[in-house]
Amino acid sequence: MRTPLIAANWKMHKALKEAVDFVGRFAALASAGSMEIVICPAFVHLAAVGEICQKHGIKLGAQNMFWEATGAFTGEISPPMLKDLGVDYVIIGHSERREHFAENDRQIARKVKAAFQFNLVPILCVGETLQQRRASRTMDVIAEQVNGALSGLDPSWVRRIVIAYEPVWAIGSGLAATGSVAGAAGAWIRATIGEMFSLDVARAVRILYGGSVQAENIEDFLRETDIDGALVGGASLDADNFARLVNRAQEAVTA
Numbered sequence: 001m002r003t004p005l006i007a008a009n010w011k012m013h014k015a016l017k018e019a020v021d022f023v024g025r026f027a028a029l030a031s032a033g034s035m036e037i038v039i040c041p042a043f044v045h046l047a048a049v050g051e052i053c054q055k056h057g058i059k060l061g062a063q064n065m066f067w068e069a070t071g072a073f074t075g076e077i078s079p080p081m082l083k084d085l086g087v088d089y090v091i092i093g094h095s096e097r098r099e100h101f102a103e104n105d106r107q108i109a110r111k112v113k114a115a116f117q118f119n120l121v122p123i124l125c126v127g128e129t130l131q132q133r134r135a136s137r138t139m140d141v142i143a144e145q146v147n148g149a150l151s152g153l154d155p156s157w158v159r160r161i162v163i164a165y166e167p168v169w170a171i172g173s174g175l176a177a178t179g180s181v182a183g184a185a186g187a188w189i190r191a192t193i194g195e196m197f198s199l200d201v202a203r204a205v206r207i208l209y210g211g212s213v214q215a216e217n218i219e220d221f222l223r224e225t226d227i228d229g230a231l232v233g234g235a236s237l238d239a240d241n242f243a244r245l246v247n248r249a250q251e252a253v254t255a
């Protein structure tokens with residue numbers, strides 16, 4: 001049984017007070033049941049947000065990290081630094097990092113490996129651009145990204161990974177994928193992992209959908225066999241709104 005997971009990616013939003021206040025309000029309104037909830041604030045707010053999250057059984061995630069443990073890498077944050085702050089999850093290879101910071105599959109693979117080495121669970125993001133979808137390259141692109149990030153890894157690590165299918169055209173656009181488009185991508189990701197590792201590993205991996213997820217459409221995604229949750233951007237920024245989304249998700253997974 002895979003535990004459903006809803007993760008909030010706050011990106012570069014919120015001042016410290018707003019970030020801290022969010023958690024108490026959200027926790028008062030949301031019933032996550034058996035689902036896992038992860039909040040990924042900006043690096044500088046991890047400590048403060050993490051402290052309150054812990055009280056409410058909410059997991060803490062980072063939005064990125066570097067692969068080295070220490071060294072002369074000005075401005076970077078290492079896996080053990082995150083671990084020290086109580087971080088459990090780390091988003092790796094988000095399309096915004098691929099696009100604006102030129103992250104490539106080789107760098108992403110190093111980050112995924114480093115996350116596992118330091119006992120952090122990577123949330124690996126994959127997904128095609130609109131141009132790639134129009135050229136019918138979606139499945140090739142996803143398989144390349146999964147292969148690029150995971151090949152050569154220990155299967156006992158890979159079974160713990162979370163993969164977020166986030167089509168670039170659906171992020172922040174209000175144009176979410178349909179449940180069946182997300183479900184097909186999820187099935188394809190699982191099949192790819194099955195081929196690379198084993199059926200058993202593939203069955204253990206949690207796959208999320210991300211891209212314009214709202215309280216109104218979360219059920220469409222959770223209905224899909226190969227979708228185990230969501231990575232939520234815009235709709236995770238307001239506590240009431242995110243609690244509504246989580247409550248709907250909880251109803252959907254227990255239905």
Ligand code: 13P
Nearest residue numbers: 009171172211212233234
């Ligand atoms: P939106 O939910 O705002 O489309 O963002 C999705 C995302 O990029 C989460 O990582």
